[in-house]
Amino acid sequence: MNYRISDKFVSLKPSAIREIFKSLGTPGSISFAAGNPNPDSFPVADMRRFADEIFSSDPVTALQYGITEGYTPLRKLVADRLKRVYNIGAPDDDLIIVTGGQQGIELTCKVMCNEGDTVVCENPSFIGALNAFRSLGANLRGVPLTDRGIDPEKLEEVLKSDPKVKFLYTIPTFQNPAGITADFETRKAVLALAEKYDILILEDNPYGDLRFSGEDVPTYKSMDRDGRVIYCGSFSKVLSSGMRIGFLCANRDILSKIVVAKQVEDVHTNVFFQMVCAKYLSECDLEAHIAGIRNMYRHKAGLMISALEENMPASVSFTRPEGGIFLWCSLPEGKSLDEFVKRAGEKNVFVVPGTAFTADPAEPSRSFRLNYSMPTDEEIVRGIKILADIARDMGCE
């Protein structure tokens, strides 16, 4: 039969990053295209022990239907940590467990936006979030990033001109893809604009724990005075991404609707891994574990930055992230990103072109994303040299 796909999905494409992964796997290839945590960050021995304890002491709770809001002990432990580490959690706030941060993002848009409402985002931004908003019929308006975070003046231009804006989606800390962190002044200005134009802020903070240099900047949620910020967090980058455990902290009036939305999407999140996380948070030292991941990524980011400084022509600029897993390179004017990415692929070095992250997919880009959490030290050094040779070969100076 002829299928009549819904208007929203008939043209929606899978993530470009996904398609790049299909080219990987050639022996000797180097991928800077991933968004994955390094597997050394998974606490395998602890999880193995907890799994055995759970199957021995409380298998029925782990394997039976659970409640949509999440496993109660885990909700409490996560809320306690958010308060302790980030000063997050107002008296009217609540916290629910979601099936990875991705679900938290998608549910927020589903519950807040009608088709045709506007979501403002950083330009560039996380493709998984942008596609989630598109899949729900929201219009995207991108606001340029500066090296201090989203540009408040450009943000105000959008808010002034578009009365249909429901929320700003932002990754203020170690942004994906740019690796940039919004400074405190920027955050104050953005929050003031959200108050002035009465919009929500969806603060996506999957990398916030991964600072390896510089000083922490307060989260939007900790600065929130009137329940305007929805905070989305995740264990994907500190315990395991494959288990799919994230969380949302927000005003309970919003969360009560998000719970209804989650109930019809997947009833509840895998209970067993919620119990594993609860055991980890109560019996292990998560902060010490995270300190180990920070050391690993400090080393890898440093290695990549050194390799770029030593090898890359000066006209190719790049960000110097203080945490997270990405940095962002830009070719000089007049150079073709398509050609650069194609030539890199021919040399078996894979990067994600900036066009994968633009709010408007037709918008051109001269930038590309580099991931340093997954490649080995040797791959980082060798891969950056190959990219630098290509840039030089293309006439970058």
Place this chain on the structure above:
Amino acid sequence: MNYRISDKFVSLKPSAIREIFKSLGTPGSISFAAGNPNPDSFPVADMRRFADEIFSSDPVTALQYGITEGYTPLRKLVADRLKRVYNIGAPDDDLIIVTGGQQGIELTCKVMCNEGDTVVCENPSFIGALNAFRSLGANLRGVPLTDRGIDPEKLEEVLKSDPKVKFLYTIPTFQNPAGITADFETRKAVLALAEKYDILILEDNPYGDLRFSGEDVPTYKSMDRDGRVIYCGSFSKVLSSGMRIGFLCANRDILSKIVVAKQVEDVHTNVFFQMVCAKYLSECDLEAHIAGIRNMYRHKAGLMISALEENMPASVSFTRPEGGIFLWCSLPEGKSLDEFVKRAGEKNVFVVPGTAFTADPAEPSRSFRLNYSMPTDEEIVRGIKILADIARDMGCE
């Protein structure tokens, strides 16, 4: 701030069944309200062993991001079993893993329906599916169930009058909530109508493996000639509901869109439990395990039916399911369901009123759902006596 919730969610309520659960937990109370499998159906020892093997031999695959379509060995094993047991799987079909059958239902509607499109369902039907369709802005049209399944004549009236129907949602086997199985004649007539009016069928079959009497009836999917049927299955009722593993089998043109929709909802389903399921399917005898569950439910259903026959006034009718976990009772005309359910609750016996399952929430009902998979034998006998006393006390003869 004042939250402006989206039109679709501003009025959507949590499942009524969920609310009933909040009243449970009183010592001595008897719940016939659940939709849960009996925990004796969870193969705990095997899962414990597989968990240890996975954490020992391949922890990185289990804990790292996976692909949206699902863990490849599991997809193959499930497709093989569907072919072997149900003769399901055409050359143009594919199979993906979803986060429980609930996600399969929701994604199908998301990808196929625009707001204002119509989904036809049995009346009564599974509230989780009905709420999923509502949450996506679909209009619901309920078609009455007979004891042979959905009424084809009434179905044709709807299809004739409503050109916006995109698909029929049906649970043809051991239906939730009614326990009814559509016979072969009904299925042939319904499939012919789907062809005549060019609509899809979403066949939801979470209970199909749980037949304890009578003969199997072919699935719609096995009778499908032109890629019209989307088949949704689940391990929730045979291995574990809390792990959230289900699957969709459909034409690959539909599934390729559903994969995009799943990617923006939760990226992929928990990998570890996909690996546990794959180990179970390849190393254990699932059919023998299911035979054990069938024996347990045959006994419990038989006990409940005997108790109803012995105690319930003759004017209270009930279905006699050949499988699954529910049966459906109806009070005679003129009796108040509200009063019956309220009195039962006062005696600490909990049932789900039929109003929770109607396509139109304002539609009155005289029926209620009884679950027999969760209560003990003693609770079944004692609880049905209490319900029979209330019916008699309300003047049922």
